[in-house]
Structures are given as structure tokens and as C-alpha cells.
Amino acid sequence: MKIIEWNCQGAFRKKNNKILALKPDILVVTECESEVKLEFGKSTEKPNDFFWYGNGHKGIGIFSYCDYKFELLKEFNPKFSYIIPLKVSDKKSSFLLFAIWAKDNVENPEIGYITQVWLALEYYSRLLNLNSIFIGDFNSNQIWDDKHKVNYNHTAVVEFFKRNDIFSLYHEQNKVAHGQEKEHTFHMYRKIEKPYHIDYCFASSEFLKTGFDIQLCKPNEWLEHSDHVPMIIQLNKPQKKMELNNSLLDNIIHKTNKLNSLTITKFDKIINQIKTKATKYDFKQKQEEKMEIFEAMERIIEIDKHITELIKNGY
Structure with a gap:
């Protein structure tokens, strides 16, 4: 299956043809408009299933252009509003997909961005032994560790994942440490000379064992549309349904x-x-x-x- 993640920087209905031409099975779009503005069948190709969560203007959109259906977990906590836990399933298989857009927290800045991801992982800890994918705009990199509390910074999140046998596909494939990435997912102000690596796909080891490939699109082909480039992941579908009581x-x-x-x-x-x-x-x-x-x-x-x-x- 092909999963594509992209922070579209808004107005997705005006730029979705380019990303949909890549033929994703599952598409995760941050800074995505709601279903009303997307106008399925008119401005946006109608997906087989769709889930959106946001503030009325922007949010996370998860599209299925294959047989997979989405089910929001009942334990979804709006306190971690842009970390969305979905059960993804078809007739033969299922897995968990956490769509992530790590944002600031205006009311409590200390628990925004990567700290919110750490707190969400702790909250959803009962699920981490299941076959899972965590994908999206984390707005984070190890180079900014000193801007957050030691226990909740980027390195702490990577270690949290590792303790639960979950790993970053980009870093595993390219044998590179966090903070030393050679390719970048974000260019500030859409300037090629201001690159950062802040989008990630972390996946359970079961996905890694069956083979995977991750590629970042070229910035010169995408910066006219967004300050982020798409991330394309090829994975083998799980062979069975996971045991999960959505409760x-x-x-x-x-x-x-x-x-x-x-x-x-x-x-x-x-x-x-x-x-x-x-x-x-x-x-x-x-x-x-x-x-x-x-x-x-x-x-x-x-x-x-x-x-x-x-x-x-x-x-």
C-alpha cells in the first residue's frame, strides 16, 4: 500500500490534483480544509472513506482511495486535538493510524508541539503494542531539543517510540541519526535555503520486517504549492486483523x-x-x-x- 503525507499549507482543493496524481491508497493531509470546502466530486476526487478533524478552517484530513475504512477510536482525547487515532481496516487486515499535526498550545505553551506528542503517546500507551503508524507534521527535530523540557523533547519522543518497538522509517532506511538528516521536508517561507526535517513516519517493527520504502519529493517541484514536500511511503499490508476492542x-x-x-x-x-x-x-x-x-x-x-x-x- 502507498501512504502519502503532506502539509498542504491550506487551500487543498486548489492544489490536490498534483498529489492525487501520485495515486495514494491513504493520504494524510495537514492544514487541510473540511469536507464542505473540499467539494468531493467537484473540486476534489471523492475518496472511498474520509475523516477530518479541525477548527472549522484547518485540520487534518485522512483520505482512503482503496478498500480501507476509518474508525475513530472512542478513547480519542480532544486534549491532544491534532493527534488522531484511527482504526484502519478492510475485510482481511487492520492497523492503527495516528495522524499528527503537532501545533502550539496557546493556553499552555509548555505542552505544545513535540511535548504534546509525548503526552499523547503516554495517554495512548495501551495501544502501542499494536501494529501502528504515526505519520504527519511533528514540527520537531532533535536540533531543537534544548527548547523543550528534557523529558518531553524530540529525543524523548524517539526513545518513547523505540521502547515500544516503533521506529522512524526515514532514519531506518537511510541509516542516519535524528538531527543529521540529509533531506528535508520543510522549507521556511518556501525558501530552498531554509530547510528543516520536521515530518515523520514512525511505524511498528512488524511493518519494517515485511519491507518498506520511504521517499521525499523534490522541493523544486512542490514549493510553489506549500512550504512542505510530500512524503511517500510504500508498505506491505498487514496479513491479519489486529485484536482491538474500541472502548x-x-x-x-x-x-x-x-x-x-x-x-x-x-x-x-x-x-x-x-x-x-x-x-x-x-x-x-x-x-x-x-x-x-x-x-x-x-x-x-x-x-x-x-x-x-x-x-x-x-x-
């Missing part, structure tokens, strides 16, 4: 199992209430209830950190 409850159970035993004992009633609400959400999927569950679980986790610290200090 918010499973996410909550995973997180409560990691709590200190004292926290579980002291807050047993509240934890059970959270689980009950998560079960109801899995059936009814009311967004307001989902946000209440997230907020309650975050408070429990924060309390657990304090309890664990107190125990560590001998209290």
Missing part, C-alpha cells in the same frame, strides 16, 4: 491498573463510577460525558502522583 472503558481500566494500591483503595468508589460512566459512553457516545470522564480520571492520576511521592519519601 473507552479499556483505556480507563489500563490507567487504573497503573495506579498505586493506596490510591485504588482510597478512591475505589470514584474509580468505579468513572468505569461505569465509561461503559455508558461506549454505548451512547455523548461527548459531554466523555469530557467529564477525562477530567475525573486526570484528577485521580494527579492525586496518585502525590500519594506515590509521599510513600517514596517515607510517609
